[in-house]
Amino acid sequence: MNQINTERExxxxxxxxxxxxxxxxxxxxxxxxxxFPHENYARMRESGYTILTIPEKFGGLGxxxxxxxxxxxxxxxxxxxxxxxxxxxxxxxxLLIDLERKFHAPNVTAMLNRIAKxxxxxxxxxxxxxxxxxxxxxxxxxxxxxxxxAINGRKIFGTQSIALDLFFSEATWEDAPQGETIITFFIxxxxxxxxxxxDDWNTMGMRATESRSSEYKEAFVPEASxxxxxxxxxxxxxxxxxxxxxxxxxxxxxxxxxxxxxFVVDFMRDRPRFPLKHPMSHLPSVYNKIGEMDMLIExxxxxxxxxxxxxxxxxxxxxxxxxxxARMIAIENSVKAVDLALRAAGGASYFKRLPLERLYRDARxxxxxxxxxxxxxxxxxxxxxxxxxMDGES
Numbered sequence: 001m002n003q004i005n006t007e008r009e010x011x012x013x014x015x016x017x018x019x020x021x022x023x024x025x026x027x028x029x030x031x032x033x034x035x036f037p038h039e040n041y042a043r044m045r046e047s048g049y050t051i052l053t054i055p056e057k058f059g060g061l062g063x064x065x066x067x068x069x070x071x072x073x074x075x076x077x078x079x080x081x082x083x084x085x086x087x088x089x090x091x092x093x094x095l096l097i098d099l100e101r102k103f104h105a106p107n108v109t110a111m112l113n114r115i116a117k118x119x120x121x122x123x124x125x126x127x128x129x130x131x132x133x134x135x136x137x138x139x140x141x142x143x144x145x146x147x148x149x150a151i152n153g154r155k156i157f158g159t160q161s162i163a164l165d166l167f168f169s170e171a172t173w174e175d176a177p178q179g180e181t182i183i184t185f186f187i188x189x190x191x192x193x194x195x196x197x198x199d200d201w202n203t204m205g206m207r208a209t210e211s212r213s214s215e216y217k218e219a220f221v222p223e224a225s226x227x228x229x230x231x232x233x234x235x236x237x238x239x240x241x242x243x244x245x246x247x248x249x250x251x252x253x254x255x256x257x258x259x260x261x262x263f264v265v266d267f268m269r270d271r272p273r274f275p276l277k278h279p280m281s282h283l284p285s286v287y288n289k290i291g292e293m294d295m296l297i298e299x300x301x302x303x304x305x306x307x308x309x310x311x312x313x314x315x316x317x318x319x320x321x322x323x324x325x326a327r328m329i330a331i332e333n334s335v336k337a338v339d340l341a342l343r344a345a346g347g348a349s350y351f352k353r354l355p356l357e358r359l360y361r362d363a364r365x366x367x368x369x370x371x372x373x374x375x376x377x378x379x380x381x382x383x384x385x386x387x388x389x390m391d392g393e394s
Contacts, residue, residue, distance in 0.1 A: 001298060009067050012052065016071040019043055020078025027079040030208035031358050034201070037208050040082045041163055045119040049075075053090050055097065058109075059116035065244075066308040069251040073301075076255025077262070080362040081208035083252045085123075085160040091245040092122045092168045095184075099227055108227050111186065115166070122186070124168030125155035125214060127370075133390075134170075136233045140216060142171035142183050148222040149173065149183065151194070159211040161197050164189050171216075172232060184228040185221045194219030205361030246369055247307065247323040250330030253366040254300050257334035260341035260359045261293045267345060267354070289344040296333040296340075303329050321383055328376040331366035338363040 005013060023040050030037050044050050053068055054060020063071065068090060076083035093115070100108045115122060126134045140153025151171050161167075167189040173181045189195055198213045271280045280286050303326040311319060338360050342349040349356040371379060382389055 001294060003070075003301075005070065009070055012061070012063055012067050012071040013074050015047060015049060016074040017078075019047060019049060020075050023075075023079035023082050024077075027081070027208075028352075028355065028358060030079075030081065031362075032352075034207045036160075036162055036210045037079065037082050038163065040079065041086075041121065041160075044082075044086060045121075048119075050086070050089065050119050050121065051116045053093050053097070054112060054116045058112040060112075064308075065248070065311050066305060069248065069304055069308050072248070072251040073255040073258065076252045077259040079208075080252060080256040080259075080359070081206045083255060084206055084249070084365070085163075085209045085211075087248060087252055088123045088159040089121055091248065092124060094244055094248075095168070096122075096227070105227065107224060111166075111227075118165075120165040121160065121163050122166040122168060123158070123160050123164045124166075124186075125158035125161075126168075126170055127155060127157045129154060129156055137180070138170045138172050138182060140169070140171040142173040142221070144173065144175070145220070148220055148225070151216040151219045151221055154213065154215050156213045157211045158197065158214050159209050161189070161212045161214065162210050167192075167195070167214075169216075173229075176229075178231070180232040182230050182232060183221075183226050184230075185225045186227060187219075187221055187225050192219055192221075204364070205358075206365040243320040243323040244311070246371065247304075247327045249366070249369055250300070250304050250327040250334075253331050253334035253363055254297060254304065256359050256363050257293070257297050257300070257337035257341075260338045260356060260363075261290065261297060263355060263359075264293075264341045264344050265290060267348075286344050289340045293337040293340050293344075296337045300330040300333040317383075321380060324371055324376050324379055328371070328373060331369070332373065335363050335366060 022043060023037065026037065026039070048061060051060040052063045052071060054062070056062040072083055072087060096108055096112055099105060100112060114120065126138070128134055128139050131139050138153070140151060140155065142149040142151055149171070153171060155169060165188065166186045168184070168186050170182055170184050173183055187195070189197070194217045196215050196217065198215070201210050201212050268281045268286050269279060273280050307319070307322045307326040310322065314322065342356050342360055345354070345356055348354060351357070367373065379389060
């Protein structure tokens, strides 16, 4: 369906569209090979897409959350894995931007200026194996040493890890004078001895994101690399800062669903089938599915765009609930829409010569981002009654 954008929004969408049309030509190859799209990243650097969300005062394009979502959706229509990978770059930039606004820390300001000027790629991983409370207490440990900390532990899902210039991570400083403390830091991965990335990203979908696992083995983090220290939390509340990062992922999956929908419309429009007198697009079993796909995609856009528009005007607790609900709707709707695309196209969709089976695999990755559907429903239900998310929380 036709979307009404402001002039500024359209400028960002057009930038994403130019990149997406180029990326689409090699998306299947990177999926087949499980290779990282380095050429896509070069294009995004050159075009300025990597500085999309950095405020203009730091040399970026200053896109709002809504503008970012619209651009990311369009980029994902060309290559979902590239859009998902660069989304993690934007998420980490969002953390830095929030820290700069709140604390005006000189090292964070300098980092943002440098990222914009040099078109650096930032990312990292907070996820850990067997840890459901990574934002409350990382199992990765930090031990104080002269001038910094020695880090030990494991991280998983380090999206775009092999392309990063700065790696974000967190660790728990257990014997801090003020009590157990989480340190947040950024380090250059290729210049940090003791930080090892594993070549273990061999997955069903989103194969080109290179979301590798990493391990810290006495890796030294200097004091200047630490951007935040905060106490270990016993609260399971979902804060606005935490909700913003997973929320934005929804746009990527809407883009994948839209790509599947558009392909099926073109593919089935004039597709013949003996002994029908009209193309298969005239069959209720086809056009009804397209109608349902449009309903699902438009519904996903509506809740995502509404939440994005209200992000800076709503109370943090209220907005966090909207964000979790909107992202869940976006992902669930997108998965259903892509499934309908395969059903509408029939047996031909099962072959790799069509992009549908790849879009199907990529879309299903959305089901595994935190919060997943069960966690989202638990959070929404418990928070409606004011119930604690974790045992022992008051």
